[in-house]
Amino acid sequence: MNAILPSPATLAALVKIGLLVGGLMTAAAYLVLLERWIAAWVQDRRGPNRVGIPLTKIRLFGLGQPLADGLKIILKEDFTPKHVDRILYNAAPLVILAASLAIFAAIPFGSVLPPLGIPGLPDPVPFLVAPGLDVGVLWVFALSSIAVYGVLLGGWASNNKYGFLGGLRSSAQLVAYEIPLGLGLLGVVLAAGSLKLDAIMNAQAESGVWYAFAQPLGFLVFMVASFAEAARLPFDLPEAEQELVGGYHTEYSGIKLLLFLVAEFLHMITAAFLIVIMFLGGWHLWGVTGSSQEVTWVGALARFAILSGKILAVIVFFMLVRWSWPRFRFDQLMNLAWKVMLPLGLANLVTVAAVEEFRPQLVSALGPVGAKWAAIGLPWLVFLVGWITAGILTPSGTDNTPIRTRDPLDIERDILHHDDRRRELAGTP
Amino acid sequence: MKPTDPAITWLEEKPLGLTERLYLPLFIQGLTTTARHMVSPKVTVNYPDERPRVGNPLIYRGVHRLNRDPEGRVKCVACFLCATACPAHCIDIVATESPWPDREKYPESFQIDELRCIFCGMCEEACPVDAIELTSLLDLTGKSREEMIFDKEKLLSVFDMTKDAEPMKSAALGGTL
Numbered sequence: 174m175n176a177i178l179p180s181p182a183t184l185a186a187l188v189k190i191g192l193l194v195g196g197l198m199t200a201a202a203y204l205v206l207l208e209r210w211i212a213a214w215v216q217d218r219r220g221p222n223r224v225g226i227p228l229t230k231i232r233l234f235g236l237g238q239p240l241a242d243g244l245k246i247i248l249k250e251d252f253t254p255k256h257v258d259r260i261l262y263n264a265a266p267l268v269i270l271a272a273s274l275a276i277f278a279a280i281p282f283g284s285v286l287p288p289l290g291i292p293g294l295p296d297p298v299p300f301l302v303a304p305g306l307d308v309g310v311l312w313v314f315a316l317s318s319i320a321v322y323g324v325l326l327g328g329w330a331s332n333n334k335y336g337f338l339g340g341l342r343s344s345a346q347l348v349a350y351e352i353p354l355g356l357g358l359l360g361v362v363l364a365a366g367s368l369k370l371d372a373i374m375n376a377q378a379e380s381g382v383w384y385a386f387a388q389p390l391g392f393l394v395f396m397v398a399s400f401a402e403a404a405r406l407p408f409d410l411p412e413a414e415q416e417l418v419g420g421y422h423t424e425y426s427g428i429k430l431l432l433f434l435v436a437e438f439l440h441m442i443t444a445a446f447l448i449v450i451m452f453l454g455g456w457h458l459w460g461v462t463g464s465s466q467e468v469t470w471v472g473a474l475a476r477f478a479i480l481s482g483k484i485l486a487v488i489v490f491f492m493l494v495r496w497s498w499p500r501f502r503f504d505q506l507m508n509l510a511w512k513v514m515l516p517l518g519l520a521n522l523v524t525v526a527a528v529e530e531f532r533p534q535l536v537s538a539l540g541p542v543g544a545k546w547a548a549i550g551l552p553w554l555v556f557l558v559g560w561i562t563a564g565i566l567t568p569s570g571t572d573n574t575p576i577r578t579r580d581p582l583d584i585e586r587d588i589l590h591h592d593d594r595r596r597e598l599a600g601t602p
Numbered sequence: 603m604k605p606t607d608p609a610i611t612w613l614e615e616k617p618l619g620l621t622e623r624l625y626l627p628l629f630i631q632g633l634t635t636t637a638r639h640m641v642s643p644k645v646t647v648n649y650p651d652e653r654p655r656v657g658n659p660l661i662y663r664g665v666h667r668l669n670r671d672p673e674g675r676v677k678c679v680a681c682f683l684c685a686t687a688c689p690a691h692c693i694d695i696v697a698t699e700s701p702w703p704d705r706e707k708y709p710e711s712f713q714i715d716e717l718r719c720i721f722c723g724m725c726e727e728a729c730p731v732d733a734i735e736l737t738s739l740l741d742l743t744g745k746s747r748e749e750m751i752f753d754k755e756k757l758l759s760v761f762d763m764t765k766d767a768e769p770m771k772s773a774a775l776g777g778t779l
Contacts, residue, residue: 214640219648493640497632564623581605 181294189302193277201438202239208492209238215496243431251427254331261330266425266432269323273439276316278302279309280446281371283477284456287468297468300477301371309370310362314355317402317443321347323436324411328421339420342503343404343411349510350401350408356518357395360388360525361451374455378462380545383454387549390521390556392452394514399444401510404437406495410503445487449480453487456480513563524555650741659738659768663721666714666752667760669733669770676758677733680707684725684734692718693725712754716742737764 179187206221213220224237253262283300306312321344328340361384362368365376377383385392401408412420419425422433449455456462456476468476501509528535528548535544603610621627647654656662669677680697698710725734737760744750752760 211640214644215636217639217642217645219644219646222648493633493636497636498629560624560626561620564620564625585604585606 181291185294185298186302189300193282193302194274196282197274197277197439197442198435200442201435202243204438204442204488205242205434206235206238207489208495210235211489211492212496215493246431247428249427251429254333254424256332257424258330258332261326262424263429265323265327265330266429266436267323268326269320269436270432270439272316272320272323273436273443276313276320276439276443277446279306279312279370280443281374281450281455282446283480284371284374284462284473285468286473287470299371304371306369308368310358310368310373313370313443313447314351314358317440318347318351320436320440323433324421327425327433331421331424333424335417335419335423336421339411339417339423342417343421346401346404346408346410346506346510349507350398350514353394353510353514353518354398354402356515356522357391357398358451360384360391360521363522363525363529364388370450374450374457377454378457381457381459382545382549383452383457385452385454388452388521388525388552390517390552390559391525393556393560394518394521395452396448397509397514399448400491400494401506403440403444403491405441405444405491407498407500408506409500410506413500441488441491442484445484445491448487449483453483455483517559517563520555520559521552524552528552654740656738656740662738662740663723663726663736665716665737665739665742665760666719666725666757667735667737667764668712668754668757669735669761670758670765675702676708676712676754677731678709678712679705679731679733680709681730683728683730687724687728689722689724690718690720692716709754712757714752714757716744716750716752717747732770735770737768739764 178184210220220235221238222235223232224235224241225231225233226237227240253259279301281299281301285297285299288297303309303312324343324347325340328336328338328343331337361373364384364387365373367373367376373384404411411417412422417423422430425433456479458479462472462476462479528551532544532548535547538544539547656664671677679700680695682695682697685691685693685695692715694711694713694715695709696711697707700706700708702708721736723736726736729735734757739760742750
């Protein structure tokens with residue numbers, strides 16, 4: 174074989190990287206449009222519907238908007254304030270974008286292709302950039318932690334109090350929510366017996382029970398934690414506009430701001446991917462896709478379409494939640510993470526571990542069908558009990574009523590007296 | 603208002619019930635509200651493809667017009683009541699002796715600075731002969747400040763343009779005669 178040409182396996186990986194990065198960037202651009210549409214529709218407006226094909230009058234429901242948005246933000250002045258730490262300031266957007274993109278090396282975006290019969294290329298070809306990676310889940314979590322560095326660096330290097338506060342909040346929030354996120358994930362890893370995301374999908378396809386049904390508590394904890402990790406409302410404290418202007422990217426403009434915003438959308442896409450792959454069955458749909466690894470072209474494309482459809486549905490849910498729930502206050506956010514989500518995540522983990530440990534005994538006692546239902550029923554029981562306990566104890570609930578230990582009349586008298594006293598003082602030379 | 607004001611009723615917040623403490627029922631309630639709004643008819647009008655609907659053109663306060671009488675003459679008698687009533691001082695009238703026997707004066711020139719006008723409708727209220735009226739034309743644009751000073755001919759042409767769609771606001775039509 175020609176030594177200059179890369180091997181078929183490398184070529185296949187490059188093709189997949191190209192498709193994935195291109196697809197993700199386009200998706201991020203169009204998700205901005207979708208986000209604006211949904212925001213508008215929820216508020217009884219129409220949303221962007223004018224921009225179509227450039228230089229014509231064809232409107233296409235506003236599908237040209239991402240192009241116009243992108244062009245606008247790229248052509249904006251890339252202003253660097255004098256007071257920033259230049260190296261870190263320039264590195265932050267690169268770190269966050271690189272980390273958010275690299276995550277997708279371990280995330281499968283479909284099932285497998287049918288055998289291609291190309292010599293040197295192992296068949297079947299999976300929809301995954303790095304198919305040999307045995308620690309896919311760890312890779313994803315390690316890199317999403319690195320993405321936090323982008324936020325921290327941006328906030329720190331900006332040398333701006335809003336940016337700094339945004340960075341601080343972000344670090345506290347992400348550290349707090351990594352734990353419930355990891356606990357939700359551990360349950361899935363225990364049940365599937367693998368750290369590979371494609372193996373987790375295959376396990377759900379083979380049993381036909383998505384982990385959202387088998388581990389409702391884990392699903393809920395993971396879902397809430399991934400909202401917080403993606404810094405989406407109601408957990409968008411790192412960039413709460415009303416309090417922090419722009420949060421950690423207050424001092425950024427032009428293309429650097431664009432990188433931050435794209436990375437934010439990539440975080441949301443990652444979260445949607447993880448929710449779908451780990452809890453909603455990935456490419457599996459009862460009666461449509463089989464569970465075998467041998468597929469036809471139609472089957473492979475159907476699986477890809479189902480996965481994409483599920484991800485889109487989760488993203489639409491993300492965007493709807495944005496307009497349904499107000500933002501948490503910071504203490505409520507922390508209470509929710511440490512006092513509610515952490516114990517619930519632990520309860521889920523213990524339940525799943527017990528079910529997996531005693532599965533052989535369950536099968537011998539109840540038969541295979543009975544054991545399957547028992548393995549689903551027990552986590553639901555724990556879910557109901559745990560959730561209601563958390564609800565009754567409500568450690569995240571905060572009493573917001575004003576404390577009125579004194580009579581309002583007394584307070585007013587004090588104020589009046591204070592005014593008199595001040596006038597007295599001002600009158601004496 | 604003082605905290606001791608008898609008009610204030612102090613309310614205690616009700617303690618949360620179990621469904622509220624469970625979060626999820628309320629969450630689903632909120633989500634249904636947003637989902638319902640997402641598919642409900644939209645309030646925004648696709649202007650300029652679609653014209654906004656003016657509720658009642660008789661009481662809408664848009665661009666001014668100077669009405670004509672049945673003989674096609676300007677109805678205005680140059681009494682200056684509108685210019686006096688105008689809080690924005692945007693009406694400028696030059697009166698001269700009327701060539702017609704039914705009135706003493708008529709406006710030789712009648713100018714309204716549409717950029718200064720605040721569309722309060724005071725001129726319409728003040729006019730004793732219902733000569734000046736506000737129409738329901740709502741998109742008033744121009745390329746220069748000079749263009750936006752409407753003279754008598756322009757105001758009369760607004761009347762010619764709108765007289766069929768919007769009859770004069772006589773008392774029978776709910777106008778202020």
